[in-house]
Amino acid sequence: MKQHILILGAGFSGMWSALSAARLLDKNNRSDISVSVLAPQAELRVRPRFYEPEVHTMKAALDELFAAVGVNFIKGSAQTIDTTNKRISYNDNQGQPNHVTYDRLILATGSSVARPALPGVNQFAFDVDQIEQAAKLESHIKALANQPDSAARNTVVVAGGGFTGIETATEMPERLRAALGNDAKIRVVIVDRGQQIGAALGENISPIIAQATSELGVEWRLGTAVTGIDADGVTLSDGQRIEAKTVVWTVGVRASSLTEQIAGERDNHGRLHVDANLKVMGQADIFATGDVAYAATDDQGNYALMTCQHAIALGRSSGNNAAASLLDVAPIPYSQEKYVTCLDLGQWGAVYTEGWDRQVKLVKDEGKQLKTQINTQWIYPPVADRAIALAAADPLIPVVA
Template sequence: MKQHILVIGAGFGGMWTALSATRLVDIHNRDNIQVSVLAPQAELRVRPRFYEPNAHHLAAPLGELFDVVGVNFIKGAANTIDVQAKTVGYTDAAGAEQVVHFDKLVLASGSGLAQPDTLSVTQHAFDVDQIEAAIRLETHLKALATQPESQARNTVVVAGGGFTGIETATEMPARLRAILGEQADIKVIIVDRGQKVGAAMGEAISVSIAQACTELGVEWRLGVSVQSIDANGVTLSDGQHIDAKTVIWTTGVRASSLTEQIPAERDRQGRLHVDANLKVIGQDDIFATGDVAYAASDEIGNFALMTCQHAISLGRHAGNNVAAQILGVDPTPYSQPKYVTCLDLGAWGAVYTEGWDRQVKLVKEEGKALKTQINTQWIYPPAADRVSALAAADPMIPVVA
């Protein structure tokens, strides 16, 4: 009977886990190990690009890739994990409840936007967290052209001045003008609790962010937060009301709630504590990767972030190591000491940084060229060719050279 490695999730962490596990099994020429991926769709949703227009194009099919390397795809949404029985309950494509057994489980179920319960965010705000939400926002923006001219129609408020908020806001002037016309009197406002433009991104990069926002006409409301949202705009914590037909929520991310079904320690974002091999601490047969793993990325106190940059490497290591445990060979401890960022700043360009202190290396057109290459090439799945796809899943390949 075949040993079964079950991967929950087909995002960056899940896809690379499946390929990497299959790679090591292939290297050892074993035919008694099956790798399966359980996910709602056999596609990689390119989440880092959901702030862009045309979100419906931002998903890469995985069916042919999985077929050519021998990964079994199970279409469904995981609901329950029984650690003792080694089973996962899921809802299949027809809506029926099913159960699948595993010998080794890799949780790669990702993360989602953490929306506050006290605000009418779900009712009145948009977000770019998932592809359906990004498509909903695009539909709304296009419909603005049918509304009467008003300042509220032409105003977008972005709640949160972190990575997603900045990329969403700086892209918005071009998106709005494409819909409302080049002469439209548009207004884009970032609401952030920080005391300085781009404060959440660090001192070195904030200069570029401020310059880009000034040139693009993106305003900041600093030292305040969104207190409430209604159909006509937002009220800030200082009592100010901003008329806006479009409010985009970008603050806070939390790991998949499936992590709560694993008896183990979690961090404040719900991520499971894992060891150097990405095995969940306290569990013999369960690994975690991508956005659900709280993993040390180096030996000086840094931990992987909820980014595709880290998820790709985490996935390659998790897949390799879960297979290594079955095969009885040495694992490859996860290590990702080099950290970079490439922040898109709309028509101004982009800014590329290196190191955890985000030292600026490229700006404007040079930064944009790199960002475009990352977004359209580097983060996409490998071609559906068995040899090259498995070779690309080697955990020793650096995500950032």
């Protein structure tokens, strides 16, 4: 009976785990080990782009790619992890219970926005975390034109001034004008607990964010937070109210709840602590990758962030090392010393930085050109050609050079 590497999740880390495991098996001429991906859809949903319009197009089918490299796809939703019997229970595409066993498990089930227990947040707030939610926001924005003109109709409040909040807010003026017309008196407000614009992204990038949002007409409410949401607006922690028909929640991210079924230490985002080969600490047969892994990127005290950039490299490493553990060949420790950011700032442009201290390298149009390349080319899957796809999954290939 073949040994089995099972990957839960078909996001960036799950897809690259599958390709990387298949690569190492191919390299060692081993056909006695199978690789499977269990996920609700055989598609990569390009989550870093969900702040943009036309969100329904931001996915890439994986059927042909998996078939080209010999990866099995199991359509279903994982429910429970039995680490003793190495068994995953899942609901199949008909909603019926089923199960599958594994010899090595790679948990790549990602993360989701963490909505707090605030009045109205679940009923009235949108988000850009999953494609379905982002599509609801897009439909809502397009439908605003059917409502009577008012300050509330023309106002969007974005809760959170981190990466996602800034990209969402700076895209909003253009999206609102497309829906409401160029003469509409639109208003976009970012509500953030920080005391400085873009504080979460560091002092080097903060002045650029301030300049871009000012020129776009995006307002900031600093040192405060949203404490309640209703159909007509938000209440802030300082007692003020903003009338708004559109509220987008971008605060806080939490690793998949499936991590809670695996014994191990977790960080404050729920990510499992892993060793240098991405094996879960204390587990002999389980690897964690992407947004569910708390992994050191280097020996300088830096850890992978919950981003596409880190998920790609984490996936290549986890797939390779899970396969290596069955082949009895040396693993390749995960390492990702170079860190960059490219923050979209709407019609103003973008800003590109390098290093954990975010040294600014490109701004405005030059930054936007790079961001467009990243969003439309670099983060998409390789073509469904066996040789090309397997070569692209080499864990020693840097995500950013």
